[in-house]
Amino acid sequence: MKKWFGIFCFLGIVAWGRTALHAQSWFDVKLWEQGLPNTNGRDGGPERQQDGIYTPEIRVFLPDSAKATGRIILACPGGGYSFIALGHEGYDWAPYFNEMGIAYAVLKYRLPFGHPEVPVSDAQEAIRVIRRHAAAWRINPYDVGIMGSSAGGHLASTVAVKAPFDCRPDFQILFYPVISMELNQTHNGSVYSFIGKEPSHEEQLRYSNERHIRRHMVPPALLLLSGDDTVVPVSNSIKYYTALSQAEVPAAMHIYPTGGHGWGYNSSFACHEQMLADLKAWLEGLDAPDGDALRVACVGNSITDGYGISLSEEHGYPAVLGRKLGNKYRVKNFGVSGHTMLQKGDCPYMKNDVYRWCKEFNPDVVVIKLGTNDSKPQNWKYKDEFMTDAQQMIDELKALPARPDIYLAYPVKAMSSAFDISDSVIVNGVIPMIRRLARKNKLKVIDLHSVFDGHPEWLISDGIHPNDKGAAVIAEEVKKAILENTGNEKK
DSSP states (O other), X not given: OHHHHHHHHHHHHHHHHHHTTTTOOOEEEESOTTOOSSOOSSOSSOOBGGGTBOOOEEEEEOXXXXXXXXXXXXXXXXXXXXXXXXXXXXXXXXXXXXXXXXXXXEEEOOOOTTOTHHHXXXXXXXXXXXXXXHHHHTOOTTOEEEEEETXXXXXXXXXHHHSOGGGOOSEEEEESOOOOOSTTSSOHHHHHHHHOSSOOHHHHHHTOGGGOOOTTTSOOEEEEEETTOSSSOTHHHHHHHHHHHHTTOOEEEEEESSOOSOOTTOTTSXXXXXXXXXXXXXXXXXXXOOTTOEEEEEEESHHHHTTTOTTHHHHXXXXXXXXXXXXXXXXXXXXXXXOBSSTTSSSBGGGSHHHHHHHHHOOSEEEEEOOTGGGSHHHHTTXXXXXXXXXXXXXXXXXXXXXXXXXXXXXXXXXXXXXXXXHHHIIIIIHHHHHHHHHHHTOEEEOHHHHHTTOGGGBOTTSSSBOHHHHHHHHHHHHHHHHHOGGGOOO
């Protein structure tokens, strides 16, 4: 009898767990089924939340299938990296998101105890798990957001800024976040718990996320906080927003006049309803490609990057290309100003982190538009290595799991000698080499040089970089090349 009583009690507890959380159905998914990749020195045993020992897992709340949009948000509750506020900053949000048709998952991460890689790896793995289960959970793998509150906001922004592309989120929502790890400019307790009691200045800067924003690499952000927060200085959010804005990363910030710190989903927060309305409006403004969209990587220099174009995330050629191709394609800008194909050039593209991220992106289509900066005298003296270096890039991209279709674009015509760029070298040196590479590798060529010839009105005043009209012309030429190639119908 006692045995059956115990079983009934256990089943009752489980039933309560599946109904008490606002009648939301949920299920737990453990992370690291094959074993933990690292340790904080206290994990590996049974969970003891009162001692800060958490088993890494996600609790998943799926919306009604009739409402499901394919979007999901992974929440990282706060707690100063010394506990996890799973209620008001975690589970309590589920009905709000599910009602909008958004799937929702709450991360129970291992606390760092001075080992910052531990919670970061848990958050990254949670996103990988979500994307691996995309089909079963009816999730769009390109519409995965991360949300964080307080120290959880630091964890979320760390993943948004630094994670590999297979686990980098598509958008970020941060509530009264810790952003900086610089002592006396943030919540010091979070610093000590995250990187240790005596962190070096170098360590503090390494994990201060406002210092690591890269153009085109960081997802859109929404920050929500109160101006009277005395726990985490408001300057954390302001510095992060400023860094995002300077890098032209789409971002919005709402600072409410009152509320202090840590309100989460609590209805007692004076601006609760306004905050929910602001969050909903921002989410409704986000767009996402289809879940089976072809990934397009735009590799290049400042012309791809969008130098000289105001709001290049909207008007640069990769952004325009994305709109032209529509939701069946996911276009990503991997342009970096001043870079060369030549590995002995003054700024070699293949030695930049962006090239590594491009490969992590695992594109189905790659458009390579390099060669303009190679024409500079200090770079072209290594011209005999151009073909070898370009072939290395082609070979590395061809070897990616997606086996991408690769397009080689001729440089845009240079209508001045600004920055020591030589159109004569481009015409007589760079373009013939690109032509031979295309013939050897049976690749499609996009002739941007001829298209721009006679159209100085498509360039900004330096005579080198396209303006927004020129960017639209490039986007149209690239779009035509991609759509004309029926070999891209891979999916």
